[in-house]
Amino acid sequence: MENKDVLHYFEYQSLFKVLLVLLFFTGITVGVSYLDLGALNVWVALVIASIKGSFVLLFFMHMKYEGRVLVISFLGTIFFLGIMISFTFWDVAFR
Amino acid sequence: MSSQQDASGKKLGMWLFLYTEIILFGGLFVLYAVYFAQYTSDFAEGGKVLDRLYGVVNTVILLFSSFAVAASITAIQKKEKKIALAGLAMAFFCGLIFLIIKYFEWGHKIELGIFPNSEKLVDGPPGQNIFFGLYYIITGLHGIHIVIGMTLLFVSFVFVFKEKVTHNRFTLLENSGLYWHLVDLIWIFIFPLFYLVI
Numbered sequence: 001m002e003n004k005d006v007l008h009y010f011e012y013q014s015l016f017k018v019l020l021v022l023l024f025f026t027g028i029t030v031g032v033s034y035l036d037l038g039a040l041n042v043w044v045a046l047v048i049a050s051i052k053g054s055f056v057l058l059f060f061m062h063m064k065y066e067g068r069v070l071v072i073s074f075l076g077t078i079f080f081l082g083i084m085i086s087f088t089f090w091d092v093a094f095r
Numbered sequence: 096m097s098s099q100q101d102a103s104g105k106k107l108g109m110w111l112f113l114y115t116e117i118i119l120f121g122g123l124f125v126l127y128a129v130y131f132a133q134y135t136s137d138f139a140e141g142g143k144v145l146d147r148l149y150g151v152v153n154t155v156i157l158l159f160s161s162f163a164v165a166a167s168i169t170a171i172q173k174k175e176k177k178i179a180l181a182g183l184a185m186a187f188f189c190g191l192i193f194l195i196i197k198y199f200e201w202g203h204k205i206e207l208g209i210f211p212n213s214e215k216l217v218d219g220p221p222g223q224n225i226f227f228g229l230y231y232i233i234t235g236l237h238g239i240h241i242v243i244g245m246t247l248l249f250v251s252f253v254f255v256f257k258e259k260v261t262h263n264r265f266t267l268l269e270n271s272g273l274y275w276h277l278v279d280l281i282w283i284f285i286f287p288l289f290y291l292v293i
Contacts, residue, residue, distance in 0.1 A: 009172045010165065019162040026154055030147070033291035042131070045287035052283050060165040061276045062269075067103075070110055077114040081121045085128060092129050 008065050018059045025052045102266045109270040113277050116240075120281050123233050127288060130225045137222020141230070142292030144209065149200050150290035153193050154282065160189035161279040164248070164272045167255075171265045176255065179268075183252040186275060190245040197238055201231075230289055237281055244278045247271035 010018075029048040037044065058064040063074065131138050167182025208215035209227055216224040251271040254260040260268050 009169045012166055012169060015162055015165045015169065018165075019158060022158045023155065026151070026158065029287055029291065030151060033287070042288075042292075045291055046284075049284045049287055053280050056161060056276055056280050056283065060161050060279075061273055069107060073107075073110065073114065077117055081118065084118075084121060085125050088125050088129060089132075092132070 010059060010062075015059065018055055022052055022055055025055075100264060100266070102269075105266045106269060106273075109273050113273060116277055116281075120233070120236070120284075123229070123236070124284065124288070127229050127233070130222070130229070131288075131292075134220075134222025134225060137220045138226045139292050140220075141223045141226035142289060144204065144207070145230075145290050146200065146203070147290050149196050150286050153196055154286045156189045156193050156196075157279045157282050160186040160193075161276050163189065164275050168265070168269055168272050171255065171260065171268055172262050174262050176258075179255050180252060183248050183255065183268075187245050187248045187252070190241050190248070193241055194238060197234065201234075233285060234289070237278070237285060240278045240281070244271075244275045247274055 025048055029045055029052075032044050032048070033041065035041075057074075063070065163182040163185040165182075167179040167186070170176070170178035170182060204210065204227075210216070211228055211231055216227055248271055251260065251268045254267055
């Protein structure tokens with residue numbers, strides 16, 4: 001049985017471009033932290049971190065070219081995290 | 096490539112383990128989130144004690160190291176052994192610098208009397224006590240993971256050098272890379288939450 005994903009790899013150039021994107025978003029997140037957006041600051045920071053994380057995940061960790069099992073199990077983990085975080089907030093908020 | 100190697104199975108096994116790591120740190124981030132909501136201004140005050148420059152440098156270092164590891168995986172598939180070794184060595188070196196910076200950061204705080212159960216924290220605002228408690232636990236646990244990752248990179252380096260890891264058989268390298276990327280991923284979230292809190 002042939003591993004279909006083994007035949008794909010990213011060229012150095014592509015990986016480097018991803019690095020540049022990551023550095024760019026790092027700059028953005030630092031820059032935005034100097035603006036006082038009140039309660040929004042944390043959310044902006046988290047959104048940017050998630051974007052950066054997605055690039056690391058999709059490209060460096062090769063998820064973009066992985067099969068269903070990995071994609072679905074990964075999304076399942078994130079979904080679990082979502083429940084863990086939101087339900088905890090839901091609990092704490094009403095104490 | 097022989098199917099007896101089960102590269103897919105090994106990779107899946109690694110990912111399943113990574114999911115447990117995600118949930119581990121996720122739980123700590125839940126703690127952060129709840130206490131941040133409760134002690135927002137104390138967290139902001141705590142964040143000011145942290146050195147942003149160190150934080151940015153460490154972030155850049157880890158991003159670059161992830162690039163280096165990803166490049167080494169490309170290299171092994173292209174049979175470019177030297178580049179694969181260089182990538183692994185670079186990532187290992189980056190991890191070392193990260194830990195050295197972390198040593199200076201912690202040392203500086205300890206000098207200021209900021210460490211778990213210190214008088215300054217116990218007698219001070221509870222929100223700051225919690226902020227720094229979380230800081231030490233989360234960055235400390237992350238630091239342990241950096242050491243583990245560096246160990247994996249080192250092992251991978253040796254195996255590539257001895258050609259036990261080749262273009263036909265590189266799941267060990269891939270899995271070590273995945274672990275390292277995860278460590279980078281976690282830091283990507285730690286950085287804004289601790290260093291960029293307003």
